[in-house]
Amino acid sequence: MGRKQAIVIGAGIGGLSMGIRLQSLGFDTTIVEKLDAPGGRAYVRRTDGFTFDMGPTVITVPHFIEELFALGRDRADLTADDFPTEIVDESKRIKDGISGGPNTSRYVQIVPILPFYRIYFDDGTFFDYDGDPEHTRQQIEELGEPGDLEGYERFHEASRAIFERGFLELGYTHFGTVGSMLKVAPDLLKLGAVRNLFRFSSKYFKSDKLRQVFSFETLLVGGNPLSVPAIYAMIHFVEKTWGIHFAMGGTGALVQGFVKKFEELGGAIAYNAPVSQINVSRESGKKVVTGVTLADGTVMAADLVVSNADWATTYGKLIEPKYRFWNSDLRVKLTQQSMSLFVIYFGFKADGKENDKLRHHTIILGPRYEGLLKDIFGRKVLSDDFSQYIHIPTLTDPSLAPPGHHAAYTLLPVPHNGSGIDWAEVGDRLMDVVFTFLDERGYLPNLKERLVCQSYITPDYFEHTLDAYLGNAFGVEPLLVQSAFFRPHNRSEDIGGLYLVGAGTQPGAGTPSVMMSAKMTARLVAEDFAVPDEVVSGKASPELSYR
Ligand SMILES: Cc1cc2nc3c(=O)[nH]c(=O)nc-3n(C[C@H](O)[C@H](O)[C@H](O)COP(=O)(O)OP(=O)(O)OC[C@H]3O[C@@H](n4cnc5c(N)ncnc54)[C@H](O)[C@@H]3O)c2cc1C
Numbered sequence: 001m002g003r004k005q006a007i008v009i010g011a012g013i014g015g016l017s018m019g020i021r022l023q024s025l026g027f028d029t030t031i032v033e034k035l036d037a038p039g040g041r042a043y044v045r046r047t048d049g050f051t052f053d054m055g056p057t058v059i060t061v062p063h064f065i066e067e068l069f070a071l072g073r074d075r076a077d078l079t080a081d082d083f084p085t086e087i088v089d090e091s092k093r094i095k096d097g098i099s100g101g102p103n104t105s106r107y108v109q110i111v112p113i114l115p116f117y118r119i120y121f122d123d124g125t126f127f128d129y130d131g132d133p134e135h136t137r138q139q140i141e142e143l144g145e146p147g148d149l150e151g152y153e154r155f156h157e158a159s160r161a162i163f164e165r166g167f168l169e170l171g172y173t174h175f176g177t178v179g180s181m182l183k184v185a186p187d188l189l190k191l192g193a194v195r196n197l198f199r200f201s202s203k204y205f206k207s208d209k210l211r212q213v214f215s216f217e218t219l220l221v222g223g224n225p226l227s228v229p230a231i232y233a234m235i236h237f238v239e240k241t242w243g244i245h246f247a248m249g250g251t252g253a254l255v256q257g258f259v260k261k262f263e264e265l266g267g268a269i270a271y272n273a274p275v276s277q278i279n280v281s282r283e284s285g286k287k288v289v290t291g292v293t294l295a296d297g298t299v300m301a302a303d304l305v306v307s308n309a310d311w312a313t314t315y316g317k318l319i320e321p322k323y324r325f326w327n328s329d330l331r332v333k334l335t336q337q338s339m340s341l342f343v344i345y346f347g348f349k350a351d352g353k354e355n356d357k358l359r360h361h362t363i364i365l366g367p368r369y370e371g372l373l374k375d376i377f378g379r380k381v382l383s384d385d386f387s388q389y390i391h392i393p394t395l396t397d398p399s400l401a402p403p404g405h406h407a408a409y410t411l412l413p414v415p416h417n418g419s420g421i422d423w424a425e426v427g428d429r430l431m432d433v434v435f436t437f438l439d440e441r442g443y444l445p446n447l448k449e450r451l452v453c454q455s456y457i458t459p460d461y462f463e464h465t466l467d468a469y470l471g472n473a474f475g476v477e478p479l480l481v482q483s484a485f486f487r488p489h490n491r492s493e494d495i496g497g498l499y500l501v502g503a504g505t506q507p508g509a510g511t512p513s514v515m516m517s518a519k520m521t522a523r524l525v526a527e528d529f530a531v532p533d534e535v536v537s538g539k540a541s542p543e544l545s546y547r
Pocket of ligand 1: 042274275310503514
């Protein structure tokens with residue numbers, strides 16, 4: 001009997017991780033990608049000698065990357081501890097040199113970044129978050145109100161407890177049944193992890209600035225601090241424990257590393273291959289997946305299909321309604337999508353002073369925090385004020401721009417396309433307003449005269465190029481009512497042999513989460529297809545062909 005055939009729809013970081021996992025489980029896997037290159041949100045734009053990572057730039061939990069690069073064909077390693085004790089200790093955080101581990105280094109070089117972020121407030125003061133307890137305390141004393149230092153100690157302990165239970169112990173739980181969720185609910189209630197994150201941080205800090213510093217991070221995974229459950233306070237601790245890292249050559253170099261690994265394990269990738277339908281048949285009354293049909297009419301057969309495409313698009317567009325009960329059109333419509341982004345990619349002449357105010361990762365918060373969040377997530381309007389995150393990777397890796405130049409992007413959270421905003425009309429103006437701001441506030445003086453190239457993407461790019469419903473940038477919004485069992489499942493409830501990985505599914509958005517999503521899904525596949533224990537545990541002899 002030959003090896004089982006698997007198809008993964010989409011070569012995002014979630015799809016590539018899944019491809020590697022499936023090869024390690026002994027499936028012959030083909031990834032079919034709509035675009036002409038891999039990465040999805042992590043696609044790379046190259047122009048005029050500049051290299052722009054279009055999406056993720058902040059790399060966390062290098063251990064997850066090392067795990068993927070360590071896998072072998074028919075060696076899935078799914079039974080070892082997800083968080084071995086030797087990595088769960090802040091003293092193990094890599095602060096300089098090369099991060100990632102020996103297997104990672106064979107594919108891509110990853111380095112730690114300090115500070116993790118510089119966070120500017122509208123009055124020009126800033127907070128450097130670097131995970132160093134003493135430096136953090138010192139800045140809290142300078143910026144905070146009386147009592148905030150003591151509040152930080154309590155915040156630290158509360159978020160540590162959430163990190164330990166919510167991430168280390170439960171992070172890899174697939175909440176496929178109500179029972180699985182009810183089992184953990186009392187613990188999370190006790191930890192205060194279900195109230196909203198901003199309220200959680202406000203309990204510990206009186207200063208508005210510190211309330212923002214200790215709640216904004218969820219925006220990097222599509223969560224509104226005003227409504228995301230406080231379980232996301234774990235992000236603060238994840239960063240503190242393992243640091244923030246950068247792939248030399250850009251996140252695109254990490255993506256290329258994953259492609260190389262997948263191909264070495266025997267997987268194949270087809271680009272320019274949009275899937276128009278996931279094919280399903282009824283066998284003895286059960287609905288099972290049979291493969292996919294591409295937009296050009298090609299039919300590809302498979303024993304299992306994993307969709308890395310947007311959750312709402314997968315069910316709403318790729319599967320006929322008659323095969324769906326749980327994931328009906330109504331459910332797709334009622335599910336809240338995360339916000340979108342306006343991202344400007346720009347190359348400019350260096351003046352040698354970029355490092356004066358900016359760091360590799362800089363957040364510039366606007367004059368309003370709660371009001372702006374309500375405009376973006378609730379009222380869905382484009383406000384006159386904005387907050388932004390600037391990425392200047394050439395401060396770490398000058399090879400991403402011609403000599404004497406920088407490559408940068410700046411990202412503004414904006415409403416998704418449920419807003420009705422006409423981006424073709426407002427895009428150019430918004431880009432100009434942002435450049436003027438960076439120049440006049442002294443972040444990048446005379447920027448407009450120094451620009452060599454500029455382009456931008458809007459929610460329309462997410463909707464029409466990445467096929468994300470309403471142009472969401474991070475999939476299904478992380479809300480309490482859309483968490484755990486209520487977040488889309490990685491094993492389809494409707495169709496046998498169909499799985500989903502990536503930002504819209506469990507556990508959520510962000511590059512570490514989509515890698516976790518692939519590992520959780522691989523465990524479900526191993527169970528459903530009765531993959532032999534020696535393969536699942538990674539104890540099989542190399543190149544074992546068991547089917
Ligand atoms: C601007 C930006 C900055 C971010 N910054 C960070 C960060 O710093 N750190 C972090 O951890 N996370 C960050 N994120 C979030 C992170 O990038 C995403 O959550 C993650 O990369 C999503 O990966 P994915 O595999 O789920 O999906 P995607 O990357 O969206 O991949 C899905 C793939 O499926 C393909 N596809 C869709 N439909 C079809 C079809 N019908 N047929 C074939 N292929 C199809 C798409 O073309 C795409 O390649 C950022 C996101 C954005 C947008």
